[in-house]
Amino acid sequence: MLARLALAFAVALPSLLAAPALAAPDGGSYGLDDISRAVAPRGKLVCPDVPLTTYRGxxxxxxxxxxxxxGFVERLRRFEAVVAEVGTRIYGRAPRKIRHLGTYNCRRIGRYPDLVSEHGxxxxxxxxxxxxxxxxxxxxLPDGLPKALRRGFSVSVLKDWDPDPAAQAHKARFLRALTDALVARDDIFRVLLGPAYPGHKNHFHFDCAPYRLVVL
Ligand SMILES: [Zn+2]
Structure with missing residues (x-):
């Protein structure tokens, strides 16, 4: 399974082969490690049956x-704790809300129709x-920040990863500090994709697949 996935990503991302982007995951075993992601490439998709819950944070x-x-809830809780810590460090408080675009969604990986997406x-x-x-x-307010940041504001992956205008550079600093902190942890996410990965200009994709891949 690992080799098959490694091959899939290697074919997709030849430029990344220079960097050791793929490696076996560490941080211990995880409840879905032994679930096969292999599916029929065509026809009605049947996703593996796993226990699901609705989680609000x-x-x-x-x-x-x-x-x-x-089993993903505990990973998300640790993620939120990192978000709160980095928010407090950069902006003097944790964010009030995390905006996401999707979680469970029974679908194949776009380029690899014989594999179910981690969303599945x-x-x-x-x-x-x-x-x-x-x-x-x-x-x-932490030193050096514009006073206006005492009021509410939002940080967006789409607008702020490569900040424009430069006056908003603190938002890129927040996003980079967050992803740096997450990459440094081996007990939260194994796959971290961001704007440098095709199709991810407007979001970070984080999952706990049975392999390690970091492309931000
Ligand atoms: Zn995703």
């Missing part, structure tokens, strides 16, 4: 509820951005 809330594999087992999330509320009256 414990540390930071999601703007819309997330339908996910039950409720094991992935597409993160589009973050909504920050106003800073508490008695809280201090």
């Amino acid at each position: 414990d540390v930071v809330r999601y703007q819309t509820p997330a339908r996910v594999y039950t 087992v409720g094991n992935g999330i597409d993160i589009a951005g973050f909504e920050f509320g106003p800073l508490a009256r008695d809280a201090a």
Whole structure:
């Protein structure tokens, strides 16, 4: 399975072969590691039967509820804790909401129709951005930030990963600090894709597939 997936991504991304983007996952085993992702390339898709739950976020809330594999909830909770920590470091508070574009969705991987997407087992999330509320009256804004950031604002992967105008560079700093912190952890996500990966200009795709792939 791992070799088949590695081959699929290697064919898709020859330019990445220079970098060791694929490796066996670490951080221990995971509940879906032994579930086959192989499916018939055509016809009605039947996704593996996994327990799903609707999760709204414990540390930071999601703007819309997330339908996910039950074992993915703990990963999301750790993700939210990192979001809160990085938000507090860069902006003096955690965001009020995390905006996502989708979680469970029974579908094949676009370019690899004989493999089910991690979304097809409720094991992935597409993160589009973050909504920050106003800073508490008695809280201090970190040094160097425009005073206007005491009010609420949003950070978007689409608009802020490569910031324009440069005055919003703090938003890119937040997004990079977040992805750096997530990549450094081996107990949250194994696959982290962002704007550098085809089809991901407007979101980060994070999942816990049985292989490691980081392209941000
Ligand atoms: Zn995705």
